[in-house]
Amino acid sequence: MSQRIFHHPVLGSMEERTALQFQFNGAVYTAYEGETIAGALLAAGVRTLRVHEETGAPRGIYCNIGHCYECRVHVDGIPTVRACMTLVTEGMCVTAGSVLPTPLKKGGHAK
Amino acid sequence: MDAQQVIICRCEEVSLEELLSTAREYQCTARELKLRTRAGMGCCGGRTCRILIEQIVEQATGQVPTHTVSLGYQPPVRPISFQTLGGKSS
Numbered sequence: 001m002s003q004r005i006f007h008h009p010v011l012g013s014m015e016e017r018t019a020l021q022f023q024f025n026g027a028v029y030t031a032y033e034g035e036t037i038a039g040a041l042l043a044a045g046v047r048t049l050r051v052h053e054e055t056g057a058p059r060g061i062y063c064n065i066g067h068c069y070e071c072r073v074h075v076d077g078i079p080t081v082r083a084c085m086t087l088v089t090e091g092m093c094v095t096a097g098s099v100l101p102t103p104l105k106k107g108g109h110a111k
Numbered sequence: 112m113d114a115q116q117v118i119i120c121r122c123e124e125v126s127l128e129e130l131l132s133t134a135r136e137y138q139c140t141a142r143e144l145k146l147r148t149r150a151g152m153g154c155c156g157g158r159t160c161r162i163l164i165e166q167i168v169e170q171a172t173g174q175v176p177t178h179t180v181s182l183g184y185q186p187p188v189r190p191i192s193f194q195t196l197g198g199k200s201s
Contacts, residue, residue, distance in 0.1 A: 067159065080190070
């Protein structure tokens with residue numbers, strides 16, 4: 001369910017903007033032109049943007065100003081892209097980071 | 112506040128408890144604490160937790176950060192991908 005604020009008591013109503021379709025982990029979401037990936041996904045109720053590479057703990061927006069790299073995702077195959085700093089483009093394919101193998105760690109997992 | 116629950120380094124997922132116990136056990140410098148726990152060695156380059164790590168060391172060992180040997184800034188100052196370094200525009 002969309003959590004987007006269309007009518008704000010102080011800021012007023014959202015002006016007409018071009019809707020863009022993009023994918024996150026295979027599902028299609030709608031963003032508006034000028035919105036970041038993190039913003040559009042937050043409006044769509046998606047809070048988990050990736051999992052920690054080693055422990056699998058869920059991660060999402062932390063600083064939202066491009067400082068902390070907590071919201072890093074893969075965009076069209078390019079890894080480590082900050083969702084909070086990247087504007088959505090039409091047909092963009094975003095995937096969440098997943099747990100990586102730790103074959104050299106004691107008790108680690110190969111895959 | 113549960114020190115086990117408080118994450119200091121989010122990139123490498125290192126808790127306050129882990130940092131405090133390591134700093135107390137080894138009475139080490141901020142740099143050694145970083146190398147022992149990997150705190151500050153993650154994707155963001157320690158930009159979020161650097162100051163906290165130095166404060167933890169100060170609290171546990173009494174060492175005041177001098178900024179000559181402890182946690183310095185190495186180039187590139189901002190995290191940059193090999194793709195960008197190789198001239199491929201992102």
